[in-house]
Amino acid sequence: MRKASGMKLTNRLVAFVTLIVICAIFVIFIGGAFSFRKLGQDYLTHYLDGVVEVIDQELADPQGSQSLSRWLPKLLKASNVVELEVGSNAGVVYAFKGLQPITDRSVLHNSRYELEHNPDFYVTLKSIPPYTEFTYSIGAMSSISLAVAIIILGLIWGMDWLRRQLYGSELLEHRGRMILAGRVDDNAVGDEQEWPATASLALDKMIAELKDARQERSRFDTFIRTHTFLDQLTGAANRVLFDSRLQSMLQDQETHGAVLLIRITDWDELLAEKGKEEADELIQDVGVVISNLIQRYPDTVLSRYFDAEFAILLSQQSTKEVKQFTNVLMNALDRLIPAAPLEPDNWCHIGVTFCASGERRGRVMDEADMALRSAQLQGTNSWYAFKKDQQYEDARGSVRWRTLLDTIFSNGGPILYQQPVLMLDETILHRELLARIKDENGMLIKASRFLTAVKQVGFNARMDKLVIAQALKMLKEQPVEDLISVNVSVEALLEKSFVKWLRDELLQTPRTVLNRLSFEVAEGGLVKHLDAMRPVARMLVGLGCKLVVDQAGRTIVSTHYIKDIKADYIKLHRSLVREIDQRQENQLFVRSMLGACADSDAQVIAVGVENSKEWQVLKQLGVKGGQGRYFSAEISVENSKHIAQTNGKLFRNKF
Known part of the structure; x- marks a missing residue:
């Protein structure tokens, strides 16, 4: 799995450029040092070649060999030659050894020459390499020092310019880190200075579309659940949800409650004579009345069980409380005046049954339906409770x-x-x-x-x-x-x-x-x-x-x-x-x-x-x-x- 880098893009580029410049300076210094050394060696070799040539010419002259001891030491001292030896197979002709102290003789330059005009003679020299005793001099190294200073100042200015140019990229990277950290809402719209601008605008657009897609998905999920479990006209639960909740309550331990069925009599005749709009309006009025009354009872489920029938599940309520609620509900519904052909005093009936853990859902609904039919037989707006041997009394107020x-x-x-x-x-x-x-x-x-x-x-x-x-x-x-x-x-x-x-x-x-x-x-x-x-x-x-x-x-x-x-x-x-x-x-x-x-x-x-x-x-x-x-x-x-x-x-x- 890919992970976000822990180093900023600007820091990466700055480190890269700085490393390149430092490496370039280092290479220049190394090359310059070798060049200085090679030039010194070439200069020393050229100079010593001249000295050896003079010695060769003097030895070729019968009188010149006698004057070597007079002029040669001064020349060797001026040439930083520490030791010199002129000899042949017969022995040493002339030897010179300087008096200057040498702390480290290993640095001396050793060379040997065969004389051209005197084939049997040779010359060996030990000399001090050039620049060995030189120290740093501001005057001599001022140009190099100035070049290094210019390079450093240019590097500092270049890094500052690079940071300014890449500030927008840093903003975009920081925004990306915040999004990865889960703070999408706080970073939905980027700063105007973000760079590249196309990437920033594309990110803004994608986040906006993602938000809209999430909201649309939430609405779609709600739509699915609503059409699966809710009645579209009243907003109450449908039969599927009611049966599920009732079955769940009956399977729980130590639970009891009551089921109420409310039926609108002759609703089909109203639908045929007045039309769907008038019939649906009555259903909505009944739903509003019931919804208002069940607010004081938690865990209550209201369902439009059939087209003209509502079902209420009251959980953990005593028989006395259920009967009081049914009386209040009956009185509230009795105040509604339905349109003809419904009779104002005989259009609504309620059937009540009590249930507890262990009972079958189908039997409970059959009991409620029988109670509802008994209420209809009374010929007026009324309710009837199914008679059961077990009553669920809880007198605790x-x-x-x-x-x-x-x-x-x-x-x-x-x-x-x-x-x-x-x-x-x-x-x-x-x-x-x-x-x-x-x-x-x-x-x-x-x-x-x-x-x-x-x-x-x-x-x-x-x-x-x-x-x-x-x-x-x-x-x-x-x-x-x-x-x-x-x-x-x-x-x-x-x-x-x-x-x-x-x-x-x-x-x-x-x-x-x-x-x-x-x-x-x-x-x-x-x-x-x-x-x-x-x-x-x-x-x-x-x-x-x-x-x-x-x-x-x-x-x-x-x-x-x-x-x-x-x-x-x-x-x-x-x-x-x-x-x-x-x-x-x-x-x-x-x-x-x-x-x-x-x-x-x-x-x-x-x-x-x-x-x-x-x-x-x-x-x-x-x-x-x-x-x-x-x-x-x-x-x-x-x-x-x-x-x-x-x-x-x-x-x-x-x-």
Whole structure:
């Protein structure tokens, strides 16, 4: 894989030019030194040749040999000759040895000549090489010194000119480094000084097209999910999504709820007489009334089940609460005045049935349909509840919930369970902390049951503070390889006091601990309050924590938030994972979510994996990890140390 160079282009060119100039100066100096040496040698050889020629001529003259001792020493001394010897086969005729001290005789130049006019004679000389005793002289070397100074000044000016000319290239390179670092939005448009200008303009155009393609892909993914799971007229869920959510609830443990069917009688006659526009307007009015009333009930699913029929799934609500809601809904619908041929007092009927874990979805819908038919037999706008032997009463109102939660909080907070999230390479990504509380009788209550009450009484911030405090304490006490994930409600993060408390707590925690902590936020609330959540998400990521978006796919929203808040992990809602091997529409949704995360660093995690068939399909689709009872059951934090020792053997069998 190619990597960006760590050296700037300008620095490369400057280093290259500087090296070339220095090498050129070095070569010139070396060549000059050899030239000086060769010239000195040639000069000395030429001079000594003249001296030897004079000696040869003098020896050829019978009287000249007698005068050698008079004039030759002066000539040799002037010629820097240290020793001279004139001889023949018969012996030495004349010898000279200078008196000047020689510290290193190895530097002396040795030469031997055969005399031309005196064939049997020879001359040997030892002389001092030229320039040996010379020292640096400003006068003599001024021209060379000036040349070197000019070269250095020219090099400095040239480097400065080169840097100015390549400043635009440096800007373009810096922009490229920022883009590689993930800061594309901050460097979408380049500086006017960037060079080459064509590359800068091309980069601007490509980034703009990439942004548009990402937004178009997000819109297309949203379009796919919307047409797969939503009704186009009312914006409510369609039958596919409702059946999936109902099936998921019935397969969960310790869950109960109610299903309401609302049917508009004689809607087909209205469609035939008044036309589609008038009939659709009535459907929209009914949808608006129902949507407004279910806002106070979390985890409620509203669906346009058939053309003239709506279905509502109320989760974790008591029989009393469901009946009160049905009365309010019936009164609200009774205020609508439908157009003829619908009768104002006999056009809308509601069937109610209660359900719990373990029941079959088809039977529950049949019970709701029978209750609806019983309501129609009454001849007026009315509702009817299917009679069942098992009733789901929960008389605990908001006052009793507040009292129970106050007691829990004063005793140290909820009981924490944990469940690991496994990646494809069998490593544990983190352990998600799950809150449980005990009621007055000591029975454990899951978060899905008491979180609704926590929200109603306004205790979200208190609950989250206790869980986060316990998580930080666990991280400080446990080994450094343990990573923990905690759920934080959007309602708490919207409170400035809670965010300030959270910031102060995290600032007092070592960075090594924060790097092992992840915060999970529900997708629906995150997207609904995205502008308010964006700075909070930046704070958490900036402090070193991981950001996890939980319950992805529970509501149909745009996935553009993934790149906006730079989430690390996306956890799919368990209703999408449940029996995904049998539901093509859920597989389509997961593929769409994976496509939305393709251009980001976010990884998709499947939550609620129950069996190997689901896990195999999820791996084929491309999820990066899984969480659920298939890998490990929810374990109490107090017993986690013992369970952790056996987790390795348990997990290896799942992959």
